[in-house]
Amino acid sequence: xxxxxxxxxxxxxxxxxxxxxxxxxxxxxxxxxxxxxxxxxxxxxxxxxxxxxxxxxxxxxxxxxxxxxxxxxxxxxxxxxxxxxxxxxxxxxxxxxxxxxxxxxxxxxxxxxxxxxxxxxxxxxxxxxxxxxxxxxxxxxxxxxxxxxxxxxxxxxxxxxxxxxxxxxxxxxxxxxxxxxxxxxxxxxxxxxxxxxxxxxxxxxxxxxxxxxxxxxxxxxxxxxxxxxxxxxxxxxxxxxxxxxxxxxxxxxxxxxxxxxxxxxxxxxxxxxxxxxxxxxxx
Amino acid sequence: xxxxxxxxxxxxxxxxxxxxxxxxxxxxxxxxxxxxxxxxxxxxxxxxxxxxxxxxxxxxxxxxxxxxxxxxxxxxxxxxxxxxxxxxxxxxxxxxxxxxxxxxxxxxxxxxxxxxxxxxxxxxxxxxxxxxxxxxxxxxxxxxxxxxxxxxxxxxxxxxxxxxxxxxxxxxxxxxxxxxxxxxxxxxxxxxxxxxxxxxxxxxxxxxxxxxxxxxxxxxxxxxxxxxxxxxxxxxxxxxxxxxxxxxxxxxxxxxxxxxxxxxxxxxxxxx
Numbered sequence: 001x002x003x004x005x006x007x008x009x010x011x012x013x014x015x016x017x018x019x020x021x022x023x024x025x026x027x028x029x030x031x032x033x034x035x036x037x038x039x040x041x042x043x044x045x046x047x048x049x050x051x052x053x054x055x056x057x058x059x060x061x062x063x064x065x066x067x068x069x070x071x072x073x074x075x076x077x078x079x080x081x082x083x084x085x086x087x088x089x090x091x092x093x094x095x096x097x098x099x100x101x102x103x104x105x106x107x108x109x110x111x112x113x114x115x116x117x118x119x120x121x122x123x124x125x126x127x128x129x130x131x132x133x134x135x136x137x138x139x140x141x142x143x144x145x146x147x148x149x150x151x152x153x154x155x156x157x158x159x160x161x162x163x164x165x166x167x168x169x170x171x172x173x174x175x176x177x178x179x180x181x182x183x184x185x186x187x188x189x190x191x192x193x194x195x196x197x198x199x200x201x202x203x204x205x206x207x208x209x210x211x212x213x214x215x216x217x218x219x220x221x222x223x224x225x226x227x228x229x230x231x232x233x234x235x236x237x238x239x240x241x242x243x244x245x246x247x248x249x250x251x252x253x254x255x256x257x258x259x260x261x262x263x264x265x266x267x268x269x270x271x272x273x274x275x276x277x278x279x280x281x282x283x
Numbered sequence: 284x285x286x287x288x289x290x291x292x293x294x295x296x297x298x299x300x301x302x303x304x305x306x307x308x309x310x311x312x313x314x315x316x317x318x319x320x321x322x323x324x325x326x327x328x329x330x331x332x333x334x335x336x337x338x339x340x341x342x343x344x345x346x347x348x349x350x351x352x353x354x355x356x357x358x359x360x361x362x363x364x365x366x367x368x369x370x371x372x373x374x375x376x377x378x379x380x381x382x383x384x385x386x387x388x389x390x391x392x393x394x395x396x397x398x399x400x401x402x403x404x405x406x407x408x409x410x411x412x413x414x415x416x417x418x419x420x421x422x423x424x425x426x427x428x429x430x431x432x433x434x435x436x437x438x439x440x441x442x443x444x445x446x447x448x449x450x451x452x453x454x455x456x457x458x459x460x461x462x463x464x465x466x467x468x469x470x471x472x473x474x475x476x477x478x479x480x481x482x483x484x485x486x487x488x489x490x491x492x493x494x495x496x497x498x499x500x501x502x503x504x505x506x507x508x509x510x511x512x513x514x515x516x517x518x519x520x521x522x523x524x525x526x527x528x529x530x531x532x533x534x535x536x537x538x539x540x541x542x543x544x545x546x547x548x549x550x551x552x553x554x555x
Binding site: 185187188190191192193194195196197198201205206209210212213 | 352354378379380381382383384386388390391392393394395396397405406408409411415457460464
């Protein structure tokens with residue numbers, strides 16, 4: 001009798017092992033497999049959803065083509081940039097930066113505190129679920145709405161912007177912080193429980209040091225986002241360079257506008273590069 | 284604080300107390316759902332001895348270890364560990380019990396980014412005092428931690444992050460952490476399963492030395508027979524949740540222990 005691969009395989013296995021369906025074995029061993037039905041139905045479905053979305057969003061290549069002329073005209077008006085009010089721009093950018101720093105620090109500290117209550121390996125369920133809900137609600141509200149809310153509460157100026165940024169950070173990064181803490185290796189946590197450490201000590205030694213690189217990395221990303229976000233908040237009068245930007249637009253002061261934009265790009269680039277450098281170092 | 288209690292300093296009564304088993308388990312049953320993992324297990328571990336726990340995968344070695352420190356639920360029977368009743372612990376007592384039992388794990392379980400010294404210091408967390416709220420350890424604790432690092436031969440790496448050490452070195456640090464607890468018993472669950480044979484021997488030698496010289500009994504689970512025969516005073520053999528063998532090592536050989544591994548169909552691993 002010739003030995004088929006099948007009998008060789010079953011000889012090696014323990015007698016208790018359930019037999020593998022020969023058809024299934026053949027399927028597993030074949031180099032090219034016929035895709036499963038759910039994959040074949042999934043692709044047309046995804047294409048339909050995509051087409052439906054293009055249609056709903058009124059996406060139109062022809063219109064885009066026609067528009068390039070206007071776009072070019074707009075861009076040409078931005079040149080040459082007018083740096084005559086460079087001092088004002090720098091002062092406002094510094095204010096924007098200061099807002100972003102305070103907003104990030106407050107946001108990160110609050111997010112860390114909330115994250116402890118929203119990490120399933122730290123918090124009990126009665127704390128975990130409400131914390132997650134609160135963060136989901138905060139995240140679904142646009143930062144601009146918070147800015148309007150705080151402008152009406154504390155008046156125009158950077159303070160309102162900082163409050164909006166802090167609250168916005170809580171929604172965006174609180175959940176990410178919580179997930180960073182949930183993803184730590186269980187081993188050191190078990191070891192800390194095994195030495196008789198308190199709950200606080202288990203978090204302090206077993207969880208936070210392991211999550212630290214991710215926490216710092218996400219905080220830097222938050223800071224980058226806040227610098228960019230702070231330029232928007234000015235639109236509703238919440239401080240920073242945004243107000244100057246909209247004013248220049250409304251006054252058709254294109255030279256000044258383009259100087260502002262160039263300065264924002266320079267600042268954001270420097271900060272993004274710097275933070276990328278730090279993140280590479282720590283992870 | 285009393286760093287090490289030397290045997291000579293003990294009163295006769297204390298010596299007598301020391302001779303009593305520090306782990307005493309009777310008719311222990313552990314079940315997840317209605318699937319018993321351990322079924323009527325008895326065992327004693329006395330001061331100064333190194334006891335090897337053998338058994339095939341899924342025989343319940345790990346579960347037995349875990350049940351002794353409240354990491355696995357005891358369904359029936361009694362377990363006295365380091366003076367505590369492990370079957371009936373209140374929350375505060377559970378932490379006290381755990382702080383009195385040094386544990387060594389297969390995967391070392393050090394905190395990878397923290398220094399070797401800090402890792403050893405975490406063994407003293409249960410009596411670190413209020414200063415630890417700001418992350419500090421007293422200089423007495425630091426001296427003691429360095430003493431134990433000297434003992435396991437890793438003092439020169441004290442400042443390095445734990446993750447930069449080799450497996451054998453990490454396990455030595457983990458043993459120093461266990462010693463830092465001033466434990467009454469040490470439980471080592473497959474401590475050398477991730478190490479090469481030479482390192483395995485040196486780590487087990489260190490544990491044996493701790494058992495004989497410091498009088499801290501070590502219960503160690505192993506899956507390599509020759510290592511158990513070389514380094515233990517007594518061997519316990521589990522098979523399918525029952526204690527099949529309990530005898531001094533010198534009367535045993537690989538032949539007699541092979542019954543533990545007889546193939547009786549596939550065992551299902553219980554790792555909840």
